[in-house]
Amino acid sequence: MSHERQGATPARWGADLQTSLFAKGRAGRRATTMPAWRGDDVDTALPAGALRAAPADLPSLSEPEVLRHYTLLSNLNHHIERGLYPLGSCTMKYNPRLNEKVAALSGFASLHPEQDEADLQGLLCALKLLQDALCEITGFAACSLQPAAGAHGEYLGMQVIRARHLDRGENGRTEVLIPDSAHGTNPASVVLTGMKPRTLKSGPDGRLDLDALRAAVGPQTAGIMITNPNTLGLFESDIVEVARIVHAAGGLLYMDGANLNAILGKAKPALMGFDVVHLNLHKTFSTPHGGGGPGAGPICVTQELARFLPAPVIREDAGVYRLDACAGECRPSVHAYMGNTGVCLRALTYILRLGGDGLTRVSERAVLNANYLRKRLEGLLTVEHAEGTLHEFIATGADWKEKFGVRTLDIAKRMLDYGIHAPTIYFPLIVDEAIMVEPTETESKETLDRFVDVVAAIRAEAERDPDLLRTAPHTTPVSRLDEAAAARRPDLSWLGPCNCG
Ligand SMILES: Cc1ncc(COP(=O)(O)O)c(C=O)c1O
CATH class of the missing domain: 3.90.1150.10 (Aspartate Aminotransferase, domain 1)
Incomplete structure (x- = not known):
């Protein structure tokens, strides 16, 4: 391998990079042709307050200029199609093109969420299939696809745990135990739901320390939030005993499932004793998520907790799908409509394509x-x-x-x-x-x-x-x-x- 400074110098990117689309524009150039306006005179069709005094200052460019500009910009960023992206804790895997094709099908992409349920049957069926697949993968009974990211799933999962304690009159359960190896979003999500995080020091082997756990649980314990495998890449081998200790103290177990890529098809969170898990669809089930989005962080829960999931819930009766507002039974929704459905469709495609x-x-x-x-x-x-x-x-x-x-x-x-x-x-x-x-x-x-x-x-x-x-x-x-x-x-x-x- 050469020891020289490799590759291009910044200067090689040239003046193109310095020039904004606006500066590149020339009056009269066009990348699109708009259909002629055939309605009333614009002055009368729009209310006076909505009319512009002067045309918008938009760049005028030809189609190749626009394409080159965005292609150049995309090449300035590192991305998975360009090279290795070994970003720990982020599972930056290759995203199969098939996922993109399915998410872009007009029967999905052109739907409006306010359309009648009769028009949404295909989408609702696909989302229900995904919920069922995630329940099968995790071993849980119910699923909500609403959260738009892992941290959002944590927030909803913590809300579900809090709601369950309140429902039983256990208002004093406000403390959530979190190992010191946890992702920073974990304590933040706990705080956002009005509870208090309490840090648990890891043992010398990087795993949960059972003595520290036994000393920390009590009537104030709402639950424990564990990433498994944890952020050191280690499976919590005492997880069944951890579950026994926390449940015996009246708390619930939350699994941060962002690292599910390590245990798919090998171990189910529900069977380890967890009550709630969130999954990062945009990691484990492939979705382009460099640069912060888009994502989906569904949660799966036990049968006991299913009634605390947010409305609307997708239900199926004799092959007909509907969005059930739950008549006050469920919690308020945490995302408009059904969540980031494009990401959900990519994940479903990935799961169906690979199979168990x-x-x-x-x-x-x-x-x-x-x-x-x-x-x-x-x-x-x-x-x-x-x-x-x-x-x-x-x-x-x-x-x-x-x-x-x-x-x-x-x-x-x-x-x-x-x-x-x-x-x-x-x-x-x-x-x-x-x-x-x-x-x-x-x-x-x-x-x-x-x-x-x-x-x-x-x-x-x-x-x-x-x-x-x-x-x-x-x-x-x-x-x-x-x-x-x-x-x-x-x-x-x-x-x-x-x-x-
Ligand atoms: C272990 C773990 N938990 C939670 C999250 C938060 O997920 P998101 O970035 O989708 O909010 C991440 C993200 O990297 C993570 O690695």
Whole structure:
């Protein structure tokens, strides 16, 4: 592998990148032809207050100019069609094109949710099929497809748990136990439902510590929120005993099922003793979700909790589907209509295409790929809690910091120069200089081997020229960004540089 700074320089992207669509536009160019207006005179057809005083200042461009602009923009971003995306905890797997075709069928995509139920039969049937499939996969009795993301599912799941306790008059159950390895959304969701998170310290093996759990449960316990396998990629082997302890104390078990990719077809959350699970359809069941959306985070629950799911509920009677408003039985909805149906249709297609055996092979292959990579990285990166990792593993850059004076952030940035999206870094918080790698089942052995070669090359660079890493990336359109400023003062305007102080 070459030790040179690889690939294009930012200048190579050229002036095109600097020019907004607005500046590229020329009066009179068109990418579309609108049908002629055949109604009344516009002045009389629209109320006076809705009329523009001057035409909108929109760019005028030809179709190829528009296409080139967006193709260029799409190439500036890293995406799964461009290269490896081993972002731990995010399951960035390849998204089969078949899913897109199904979601785009006009019988689905052109529906309006306010249409009569008679017109929605196909969609309702598909959504009911998905609910049933998710119940089968998780072992639960009922499902709501409404949540639009994993965190939204957590929020709904916590609401369901809270509603069940209130229903039994157990108003004092407001504390939710959460291991210190949990995703940050877990405590946030608990707080949003008016309950209190309480952190449980993990044991030395990275799993739940039963003594700490026994000491923490009590009449105040609403439940426990566990990711299984957890964010270290480890299966909670004492999960049945955990369930016994929490249930005996009157609490319920919530599973963050974002890591389901590791156990599909192998283990059902309901049989482990959980009462509620949320799934990240946009990870486990493939949906393009880089850049923050779209997603779907359905929850599945036990029979006892089914009546706390939000309205409307899809019901089927003798082959006819309807949306049941539940007449005050269910909880208020958490999303307009039926949720992000496009994502649900992609997930259903994925599930039906693979079938039960195919889904089992997905998790076997995901675990195999992660373990192959972990083993091959030995001597290059130190892996924490390596024993028994499933679909992902956590390495640490702490020894690179000590030996070469480079941080995990520098390693991650340098990977971008090699055309690889950086793994997740600095998460979970319990591992110093964490690098979390999840290759997924959709990557070939050759791609995994290349990742190892890249890590080896970067390690050699760190030894020889640590500044190369500290100043990376060198080949991307922009180099190091001020991430705090980007979040606090985003410049989303085409009019010019942000003037927002
Ligand atoms: C373990 C875990 N829980 C919850 C979430 C939150 O899911 P979302 O980003 O869809 O809200 C994630 C997302 O990465 C996750 O990895």
